[in-house]
Amino acid sequence: MPAQTHLFLCLKDNYGVLLHDPGQGTTAAIDAPEAAPIEAALKATGWRLTDILVTHHHADHTQGIAELKQKHRCRVVAPHGEAAKIPLVDETVREGDKVRVGSLEGRVLETPGHTAGHISYVFPADKLAFVGDTLFSIGCGRVIEGTPEMMWQSLLKLRALPDDTRIYCGHEYTQANVRFAKTIEPANAVLGARAQEVDKLVAAHKPTIPSTMGAEKAANPFLRADVAEVAKSVGLSGQPAWKVFAEIRERKNRS
Numbered sequence: 001m002p003a004q005t006h007l008f009l010c011l012k013d014n015y016g017v018l019l020h021d022p023g024q025g026t027t028a029a030i031d032a033p034e035a036a037p038i039e040a041a042l043k044a045t046g047w048r049l050t051d052i053l054v055t056h057h058h059a060d061h062t063q064g065i066a067e068l069k070q071k072h073r074c075r076v077v078a079p080h081g082e083a084a085k086i087p088l089v090d091e092t093v094r095e096g097d098k099v100r101v102g103s104l105e106g107r108v109l110e111t112p113g114h115t116a117g118h119i120s121y122v123f124p125a126d127k128l129a130f131v132g133d134t135l136f137s138i139g140c141g142r143v144i145e146g147t148p149e150m151m152w153q154s155l156l157k158l159r160a161l162p163d164d165t166r167i168y169c170g171h172e173y174t175q176a177n178v179r180f181a182k183t184i185e186p187a188n189a190v191l192g193a194r195a196q197e198v199d200k201l202v203a204a205h206k207p208t209i210p211s212t213m214g215a216e217k218a219a220n221p222f223l224r225a226d227v228a229e230v231a232k233s234v235g236l237s238g239q240p241a242w243k244v245f246a247e248i249r250e251r252k253n254r255s
C-alpha cells in the first residue's frame with residue numbers, strides 16, 4: 001500500500017510531518033521540532049508513533065524527541081555523525097543505509113553543509129524525500145557547519161532524484177525565498193508562476209509544501225548555479241558552479 005503523509009506546523013515556521021504505512025500501521029515522525037503538535041497530529045490521524053527519523057541535530061528538529069520517546073517508546077534514527085548531539089538515539093545511519101518504516105523502504109543520503117552530518121531520507125517507491133534544512137522550496141539552508149562546495153554537492157545529490165519526487169523540507173520559508181529568487185532570475189517564467197501560486201497559498205493559510213524536484217529544478221536558484229544565465233546574473237560567468245552557488249547563498253544571507 002502506498003505511504004500516507006500528514007504535514008503540520010510546529011514552533012513558528014518549522015514543519016512536522018508524519019509518514020504512515022497503512023499496511024503495517026507504523027508511523028514515523030520526520031524530525032521532532034515540538035512534541036505537542038506531533039501529538040495533536042497523531043490524534044487527528046489516529047496513527048501510532050513507531051519511529052522518529054532525525055535529519056540533523058538542531059534543537060528546532062530534536063527538542064520533541066525525549067517527550068515523544070517516553071510516551072510512545074518509538075525508535076529514534078539519527079545521522080551517525082551527529083548522534084552524540086541528539087537525545088535518545090537507537091540507531092545511527094549513514095550514506096546508502098536502508099531505513100524501514102513498516103513495509104516502507106527508505107534510504108539515507110548524506111547531505112552535509114547546513115550541519116556537518118545532515119542526512120536526508122528518500123523513499124523511492126513512494127517518490128518522497130525528506131530533506132530537512134538542506135533544500136527548501138525555492139531556497140536552501142544556511143551553510144553553517146560545512147562549506148559552500150559541500151552544500152552544492154549535497155544539492156546536486158538531491159537534484160538527481162526523479163522530477164516527480166515530492167520534497168518535504170523543514171521550514172515554511174517559500175514566500176521570502178521566492179522574493180529573493182526573483183532578484184537572481186527575474187525573467188524565469190516558472191519562478192513567476194510559482195510566485196503567484198505561493199502568494200495564493202499563503203493568503204489562504206495553506207502550506208507551500210510539498211514541492212516536487214521537477215518544480216524546484218526549474219525555479220530554485222540554488223539548484224541552478226550551473227545554469228549559464230544564473231552565473232551571468234551574479235557576475236560569475238564561466239566560474240565553477242559551487243562559486244556561483246556560494247555567491248547566491250551570500251546574497252541571500254544579506255537579503
Ligand SMILES: [Zn+2]
Pocket residue numbers: 056058114133
Ligand atoms: Zn537546522
